[in-house]
Amino acid sequence: MESTKFGSLFTRYCRYVPSRMIASRVAAGCAISFLVCLATSCSGAGVRLGMAQPSQGYVDENVTLGLNEYVAYPFSLRTGGNYAELLDYRIDVTRGGDIDLYIVPPDGRSGYENHTASFRTFVLREQNQSFSGWSPELNGPVSVIVDNTDLRGAIPTGSVNVSVFVRVISYHGDPVWVFFPWGWLFLGMLAVVVIAVAVLLALRSSNKI
Numbered sequence: 001m002e003s004t005k006f007g008s009l010f011t012r013y014c015r016y017v018p019s020r021m022i023a024s025r026v027a028a029g030c031a032i033s034f035l036v037c038l039a040t041s042c043s044g045a046g047v048r049l050g051m052a053q054p055s056q057g058y059v060d061e062n063v064t065l066g067l068n069e070y071v072a073y074p075f076s077l078r079t080g081g082n083y084a085e086l087l088d089y090r091i092d093v094t095r096g097g098d099i100d101l102y103i104v105p106p107d108g109r110s111g112y113e114n115h116t117a118s119f120r121t122f123v124l125r126e127q128n129q130s131f132s133g134w135s136p137e138l139n140g141p142v143s144v145i146v147d148n149t150d151l152r153g154a155i156p157t158g159s160v161n162v163s164v165f166v167r168v169i170s171y172h173g174d175p176v177w178v179f180f181p182w183g184w185l186f187l188g189m190l191a192v193v194v195i196a197v198a199v200l201l202a203l204r205s206s207n208k209i
Contacts, residue, residue: 058167062094065148066159072109072143073166079139085170086135091146093129096160100153101125102145103135109143117152126153134169 059073077085091101103123104112111119122138125131135142144166148156 058165059144060165060167061163063146063162063164064159065099065146065162067156068149069159070145070147070149071164072145073164074141074143075166075168076141077138077168078170079137083170083172084137085139085168086137087142087144087166088134088169089123089144089166090132090163091130091165092163094161094163096129096148096162097157098127098129098154099156099160099162100127100145100147101131102147104143104145106141106143109145112145112151115151128154 057075063071065071075087077087079085087103089101089103091099093099101123102108102112102119102121102125104119104121108120108122122142123133123135125133146162146164147153148160150156
């Protein structure tokens with residue numbers, strides 16, 4: 001009788017110990033996974049989702065950025081002598097909150113990806129849902145970063161849908177403003193003024209005669 005009780009207790013113990021060990025391992029694994037996820041989400045490190053081909057000279061796409069994600073587009077520009085290149089950009093959030101936009105040299109991108117809040121930039125636009133404009137004349141490799149991380153600037157609250165358009169503009173010798181609509185508008189207004197003055201002078205001369 002005693003041996004039967006002992007055997008029953010031993011069987012229960014053998015069943016209990018492995019189950020308890022498995023449960024402990026599962027709990028430990030869950031805790032480690034939670035800590036890794038927490039560290040990743042809180043680091044503001046970002047995730048590089050895609051890259052434009054430098055040979056294309058432009059990018060025109062819609063991209064979805066999750067919380068603490070970013071996308072970087074590399075370009076190679078050339079400026080020197082009577083020739084110059086710059087970037088024409090338009091970035092619009094179609095769904096979601098504020099984002100940031102940076103155009104950076106290689107060391108600026110390295111600083112950004114190493115989570116340095118004071119990285120070097122050519123263009124710095126933050127906490128908005130729409131960005132458009134032109135970079136300064138640039139020479140060498142640069143990157144356009146569309147940012148939905150909490151490194152600096154806007155504080156992300158979730159994923160965003162973003163329309164991204166960036167192109168390289170080049171020119172030889174002529175001033176940059178000639179290539180943009182407001183430059184042509186200025187030239188048109190100037191031409192109207194010159195013609196009006198010429199007409200007035202002609203009318204005054206005819207009246208004197």
